[in-house]
Amino acid sequence: MSVGLLEGSMPTHSLTDALAETLALFEESGAPQTTSEVADRLELGRRSTYDRLERLVEAGYLETKKAGASARVWWRPSGSTGGSATEWPGDRATFEALVDAVEEYAIFRLDAEGRVRTWNEGAERIKGYEAGEILGEHFSTFYTEADREAGVPESNLADATEQGSTEDEGWRVRADGTRFWANVTITAIRDEDGDVEGYLKVTRDMTDRREYEQRLREERDFTRRVLETAPASIAVVDAAGEVQTANGRFDGRFGAATDEHGIDGLTVYDEAGDPVPVDERPYRRVFETGDPVADWQCQVEFPDGQRQWVSFNVAPIAEGEGVERAVVATQDVTQLKEQERHLERQRDEIRAELGEIFARIDDAFFALDEEWRFTHVNERAAAMLDRSAGELLGRNVWEAFPEAVGSTFQEQYEHALDRQESVTFEEYYPPLEAWIEVRAYPSESGLSVYFRDVTERKERERELVRYETLFEESKDVNAVLDPDGCFRHVTPSASNVLGYDPEDLVGERAFDHVHPDDVETALSAFERMVENPDYEPKVEFRFAHSDGSWVTVEALGRNLLEDPDIAGIVVYTRDITERKEREDELEESRRRYQTLVENFPNGAVALVDRDLRYRTVGGTTLEGYDATADKLEGGQIREALPSRLVEELAPRYEAALDGVANTFEGEFGGRWYRIHTLPVRDEDGDVFAAMGMSQ
Template structure:
């Protein structure tokens, strides 16, 4: 006996033992179950089982999912009648779990039930046998007569296949694939039906999801504003959207037979792009993507279009074996815009060079690494190097003595903060004072340099002159005090000793002399105060202007009461300044408003408004006003707009206010309408510049 016969006998013996332990004859088994039992490969077991089928010892059947079951047929001695065949079929059907397989009588009543039917539909055999098979249909299907129509079609044609929603015992729905087959005896009499049902819910959902994804992909493909195509490994178009067809001027019907090489492509120099350089060919050969490959195609009308082509391999397809996805974008307008921008940029560079060459200030530009990118002739003269020598060179390496000091610190600070900075610095090498205006950007610095040596010298001389004038004013006012006191003393002696002996004219003359001496004393005191604004002022500190105004009102209380003045004040801010001098400003402005109030009682209002890092303080009245032509004269020393007979004063009060405000870094101005009043406004630095 050869080895194959031995294997067959062994398989036969093991199969019988397995069958006796697992339910006997007619019990179906899968190939895998028998192979596991025998400890042999499925291929060998399947070969031996097939031989047993040929010998008539086994039966076999392939199921719908492609798997195969085997069973031993019933012994004809034990089952000599038709019953044996029915039991054999029943045993087979009962074992199937993936399909609901059951029988119906000619009226559609369930007469048998397998395990698959119980699993899919939820009914046990005892619950469903004897019930109409329409139990499994939806109410809509029943109303439409679907169950009866299916049986009629199966009876007439022998078989009917249907898909649709079915109902489980718990009321839930599932999508079913149903095959109903008519059963007839030898004389053609209808004995009933077999009904095979498979639950296709998951498969249907999967197919619908794929369909939705395909539809969405198709919609996106046809609506994107770029051309998209697929080219296979031999260079033939497989697919192209409408945009790609329009850009390449090809018909969709020609895709399958049209090679991609049929369209001539030209590079920027007008040369024909060979096949090996085309993006899809490079992707097919290397498996690597190609991005933004720009080329030109010519049209029959004589014009041409520029295309940007990106080609990428399809995932999971080896190089040279599959298609390449090609994305085509018409960039003609973009290239034209870029060309115009580049031309304009070139024109602007030329214009800028001419402008910078004409300006008297030195100008140079540095990139983010502090390398010169541009400079004009004045800058080249200032640095004592030619433009060619400096362009592309590092400021630190070329001028280490400059870049290592304050200049480098200011440049670094401007780049860090991205804020304009302005500073002055003396250049030892040039023996000159230079003013730097530095404008930062993300790409570097633009620097303007102005030679301010002459201005600094003028300022120095002006400061020296002002200092001498202050000294002179102080000395003159101080030295005049002594003779003035002497004049006043002798006038008092004359009035006391000879006053009764003087006639009316003499007493009037004496009164004029005393009044003149008093006015001279006031003018000297005012001049002395004016000369000391810069030299005798106190250091700046936080000052509450509200508190200062309280003190001023106390000083002028008598004048306020006598004139019946009404003083209104909004809350005044805290500022930085000299408290004594600011008190002088508020007092002079309030006194001025009372004096020039006109015929009615004075009405004065103090207000303040924040403007950036400073405060604007205003003092308004409803007095006689000032002619606009005289607006500047009122701030001059000893300038008066009215006679002393009508309005008292030395003509130095507003000049003193202006100088005090200027010392605080502000300015003083007025707005006035004759006959309606005047508003004096001045600016002062806020205590906290960041507190708005």
């Protein structure tokens, strides 16, 4: 049925929602609008907008003409929606039969007083009244109580009488008391003399469309909130590079550079410092291929001449065939670039790994409304939480993740939302077995949460703590001295080895703590090292402990005055006090046994240390072997003796060093010998050498 017979505005029922939305932007006989103006109001690309406008022109709703070389304007001609009083068609019975068959619209007549005189199937379906219930009733029954008190029904009839027809949208009431959003047209019906004999009222249920438009507004509001809370500069650009919409960060950062020529107006250089042509930039590739571009880094020169490193992430927005718009997200990575260079200079592997972790910007994200329900979950968040977005959307976060109830996460999120303050924190989440870094940004309608897994960084930090702890417990003390011999840096192990807080030594002259008998040797080696960078001495001397005792140390020095990171003399020292005491005891024993060795009758005596090295040899050596005392002293058994003797003596000396004495007899060089091996102990009863005697 052509409902256009009923009233001027009725043909719009055949339009799609998209075309109806577009037509609604034009007022009858209103000012012409350009394609760009309509596209901005619809928040669409120019190509999609142009297609809609052409279809409205073809349908007779709009007119158009070119303006200038390539522009075009569009307007709604006068009379396109009717406006004169409606005359009944000639065949009234046929007309009313057609009206009764219409179910999409409530179409009925009112008398001059506004009482219902006819009722069609569409009216019964939309308003819920059967004909017998409503005929004769005043049409104000369909209005809300507030509209009736405000005189809206009477005002609509008066407007229709004066203007020929009137159109209105608002809440209407069904028979069961429920409300629906209605588009209503009332047209005056006049007799042959021009007097009003009634009205034709056409009502369309627009509730679904209104809810759809409201959802669109909510989605746009949500998108704007995400844009404004995102820690990045984000814009939507069209194929010509024109910025259609952008968040505050983008406007504040790139606005001046993009005002005239859009995003193509940016001056861009690659990592080598060479200019990047417009057609080689990442957003251009997105429009050509439809594929996203991630983390494309370049240098951007701003109007003030300064250059900064920027990372570009570009994703296409699919609208029909081809790509008409794209989302451009940028991050200032200048500081990260500087940190990378610094880490390269330091050659610090652990800190380099931490730098790489900090450099990651692929944050997980979800949004919550005021009732703590998920309203958005990105792919990264779904992967980290091991839930799909479909499982989470609409659910309460505390019901979905009961393990988080009462945790730092709940405490911080509630703090952010209650006080409208952003929060940043790190917390371990047992279900994920991970440390999570969280940044939460509140708004009046909910909370936007960005988070990332920082477990690897935490492990590195713990590794550094363990390393420092081991360093503090070490018996090695390392220090950096200036050319005058004053401490500039001392490792924490100085407290364990020397009894000093490292900070107490900084600034003091190192040689003031060296034993008077050792100062000359240590100072001479140090001064020579300062003069000759290639000289790396190893010196033993005694260093004063904080308790007044002396600690014997072995020191190795290196001249690193020319190293910009050190610029000093590095001294690596090790506590060898116990070793020196052992050596002194061994020497004392060697002297005590020397007389015995030199006067031992009809045989030989030898003193062997734990390395099976001869310390003292005397008496008569074995017959037939060319092994004098001079040749044996200082040498190891396995190197100084024939293999047969080594096989007999080595295991017995090792047993003696373990505290077990042994006696055996053997034939060597045609003579028989009795050989004793026994342990040699210090004053505390500890074995420090072995003695062998042969007769």
